[in-house]
Amino acid sequence: MDDLEKYVEIRKKRSRTFANGFETGYNQFKIGVMLRAAREEAGFTQDDIAKYLNTKKSAISRIEN
Numbered sequence: 001m002d003d004l005e006k007y008v009e010i011r012k013k014r015s016r017t018f019a020n021g022f023e024t025g026y027n028q029f030k031i032g033v034m035l036r037a038a039r040e041e042a043g044f045t046q047d048d049i050a051k052y053l054n055t056k057k058s059a060i061s062r063i064e065n
Contacts (some may be wrong), residue, residue: 036064 001009012019039049046060053060 032064039064 050057
């Protein structure tokens with residue numbers, strides 16, 4: 001376990017609010033990364049996905065980021 005992981009674990013133990021916020025944020029980050037990877041693997045651009053979902057490219061970018 002590196003220093004950052006140790007720090008996060010200590011903060012989680014001290015603060016339930018931090019722990020919940022960290023987990024929520026981390027899960028949202030993972031979802032964005034997974035969506036981007038799936039899109040790229042399928043050979044689609046953000047523009048392609050936006051057109052399919054009837055939205056704007058900027059919306060897809062926000063979701064992935």
